[in-house]
Amino acid sequence: MFRNIGKLAVTGLVLATVAAPSASAQDKVKIGAIYPLSGNAASAGNSSKAAIELAVEIVNGNFPDLKDLPLATTEGLPNLKGAKIEVIFADNQGTPAAGQNQTLRLITEEKVHALLGAYQSGITVTASAMAERHGIPFLTPESVASDLTERGFKWFFRSTPVAADFARSYSELLREQKAAGRKIETIALVNENTEYGNSVSKVIKDVFIKDGIPITTQISYSANTTDVQPQVLQLKEKNPDVVLFISYTSDAILYAKTMKDLDWKPAIMIADNAGFNDPSFVRTSGALVEGLINRSAFAAGKPGSISAVINEMFKKKTGNDLDDPSARAMQGLLILADAINRAGSTEPAKIQEAMKATDLKAEQLVTGYKGVKFDEKGQNVLASSLITQMTGGKYVPVWPKESATAEIVLPYKGW
Amino acid sequence: MSNTLLQVIVSGLLLGAVYALFSSGLTLIWGMMNVVNFAHGEFVMLAMYVAFMVYTSLGLGPAASVPIAAMALAAVGMASYFLLVRHIMKGPMLAQILGTFGLSLFLRYSAFWWFGSDFRTLPDTLVGSPFQFAGLRLDAPRLLAGVVALFVTLGLHLILTRTSLGSRMLAVSEDATAAQLMGIRPERMQAAAWGLAAGATGIAGALIATFFYTSPTVGETLAIVAFVTVSLGGFGSVPGALVAGLLIGLVESVSAYKLGPVYKDVVVYSLFVLVLWCRPQGLMGKM
Incomplete structure (x- = not known):
């Protein structure tokens, strides 16, 4: 009896859903x-x-x-x-x-x-x-x-x-700076060595070579590392004009801290999104990377x-x-x-x-x-992509001109 | 020797002292109980969060967070012993391994749930600024951690070799039944060993938090180094962990600088395998 009522109810429901339909x-x-x-x-x-x-x-x-x-x-x-x-x-x-x-x-x-x-x-x-x-x-x-x-x-x-798009943005920005008289002769690329870091760094290298601003130093490292001091010391010794980082969050935090500890910074520092765009990074290390250039497809405009x-x-x-x-x-x-x-x-x-x-x-x-x-x-x-810059603990769009809310400020200030 | 290379060596030794610091607790538990504590990395992680909470709620640095973390972790260590380890010790070897492994996952995901997946850092002015010394740049938090590592190693070594508590713990680890016949309660000594080891780990975590990031998965990153340090130094040997820690830090730094960071693990693990091939008991371990 009850089972039949159940069946009836189910049939009713099914009918109701079927009947309501086209609308x-x-x-x-x-x-x-x-x-x-x-x-x-x-x-x-x-x-x-x-x-x-x-x-x-x-x-x-x-x-x-x-x-x-x-x-x-x-x-x-x-x-x-x-x-x-x-x-x-x-x-x-x-x-x-x-x-x-x-x-x-x-x-x-x-x-x-x-x-x-x-x-x-x-x-x-x-x-x-x-x-x-x-x-x-x-x-x-x-x-x-x-x-x-x-x-x-x-x-x-x-x-x-995709990577080729960001690489072109970085390259255009650097060539613009070079044309404006800034010294851009040595460029270091620092990348974590999984799929993301390897593929993006390869594309960036190709695009930069084609545009006549070749990478002079490349350092690849594993993201899950406990220490980045040797990498930073290597950079300090080579002292490139531009450093471009392709990193995840934990290593991005270590780089920001270690560069301050060892007191070295380049004139232009670029980060390829990922770790450096993580809200955790911005909160913990934003104050250590004032003037860092980054990419983003989004920036709250005017x-x-x-x-x-x-x-x-x-x-x-x-x-x-x-x-x-x-x-x-x-x-x-x-x-x-x-x-x-x-x-x-x-x-x-x-x-x-x-x-x-x-x-x-x-x-x-x-x-x-x-x-x-x-x-x-x-x-x-x-x-x-837009190019953004860390300004007072926040990324603001600085390039291209039509979407910029602030002027790009160089050299990189750091801490 | 170039100035940069000297800086690399000094940074490597300081890093190695930190490795030794967070490995001593792991080697102690092995030496006392023949149990590998797979939750060791998570103990370090908990101590780092303690340091973080001491800063956010009291605004205090390592002078307060180190003793608080040491006590909190000693309590965690003893609780782990009474609630889990004591029971799984009666089971087969596999149960012991999986038991502490389960504890590590429990602690890691509890941290995810409680603290969220965010990365946190302590302000870098908490201990002091980096300073210049004889042409070298030294980072105050790392220097503090390095110095404390030496004292903790020395302290643990003295407790084990020069005190009656140490002798009783050693007696239990050598022959629990015989020790019991001499009037020593094995469970108490084992609980004390867990408390001591976890307390030392607490000190390590609170100091590491001053220059490293804190996240629920940080224990995973650190634990691998701890296991390598402990087996290279000799399971159960506290001075061995110090020597191995310094060695690993130095080799890692120099090879990363000379050969490139992706190759440093190859060099470190080749050395590791080579040493264990010649001395399976580790540099300072007993057969």
Whole structure:
């Protein structure tokens, strides 16, 4: 008897969901987001999650302050009768296998219309392969490993700049300084020796050689080290004009401390994002690296600009300033939302078509890209980085001129 | 000799003294109990957080944090003995290894939960500024840690060889049943050994925190060095840990400077294997 009542209730529920359908299917667009919500990169993953949630609020609500941002002043997606976006988060646990399984779950059980993720390049590899097999559009807003876009995938897109882009920014900046009369003859490259440090340093070396400002010293080291004194002493002895660091957080902290202890600094010090952009680094060591040049795809611009307004909203929500990787994740969701709206449909093939036709201008973005336009490999050809400088314990944009809020101040001051 | 090389050697020796400092607790537990404490790195990590909390809540430096960390860690060490080690000692060898390994994971993830995954540092003016001496640049916190390392090693050595507590602990480690027949309570002595070893580790952690970063996973980074130092010096030998620590620090620094930082581990571990090949008991260990 009771069992029958149960059955009836279940049937009722099923009928109700089936009956509501076309209307309710229309007013929800499901996007799956695969991020490290536990494990080693959990703090970064959770920050990205908060940024993506903020992007969803912006698309689904009405924010007159952000009128240049697509979809901010309309509730939901207008071309889909005001359909709201719903993001379903999945934890990649920091492993490629979990990333793959979670992607499969999002596709087959949650029936998502598009995917976003997956922070670590190694996990994006497996997760996007799953999406490719099922024909679901996959956008990575942050993974930089260069081979991701070399796999001949048809459903894969990447909005973030890659190593070659940052290398060009550093090179342009240094050549500008050289033209202005600064001595730039010797350049040292100090990199940690895993996938990230090795691949990025290789690209930087190639670009610099082509541009006629060759690297004169290269020091590679293992990131999980207890001591960096010999490296700093080596630098002190060679005394290069420019030092470029490619480091994770713990080693970045040790370099900042040790350079002060051993009393050496170059005239220009550049850090390639990663460790030097970690909020932990800025908090613990910001005062030791005044004048450090860094890259970022995001910087809160002048008051009233999109980036400044969004930074305030993020700060209200989480208590932190919006950091670079989280801003890139947020931009990723906005790109997908724009494409789905233009597709006017949740059909994967139509979203894929619309992604290929994406053409966002610099002023329509949260991040500092020159725009968003994908090539046939799915790479955003207008992706670019801002150059920032540590000024009073905070990174401020100093280059290129049109997005700068302050003049670049050299030489490097340190502590 | 170039000035830079001299600086590299001095920095290496100071680093080595610090390695010796945080290895002495590990070697002591081995010497007293034949137990490898895989949670040793996490003991150092806890002591570093104690130093950090002493600074944030009381605004005090190592003069306060060293004794507080020593006492706090001695308590942690004894609690670990009574709640865990005492029981797993009765089990097979594998249970002992996995038991302290489990303790290390428990402590590490508790720190993640309690302190979060952020990196922290103490202000570098807490101990004093770096200064110039005979053309060398010396960092006050490292110098302090190096000097304390010598005293702690000497102190532990004296306790073990010159006091009745030391003799009783040694008696228990040599033959617990015989010692018990002589009226010594083995459990008490073993608990004292854990307290002493963890207390020394507490001193080490509080001092390391003055010039290193603190994070829940810092124990992992430091523990590897501690294990190498202890096996090179000879398991159970406190003076051996000092000699091995200085040797490793020196070799690491000079090879990183001369050959490049990626090769320093190759040199250190080649030396390690070579020494153990000739002297499996370590430099100063007994067979």
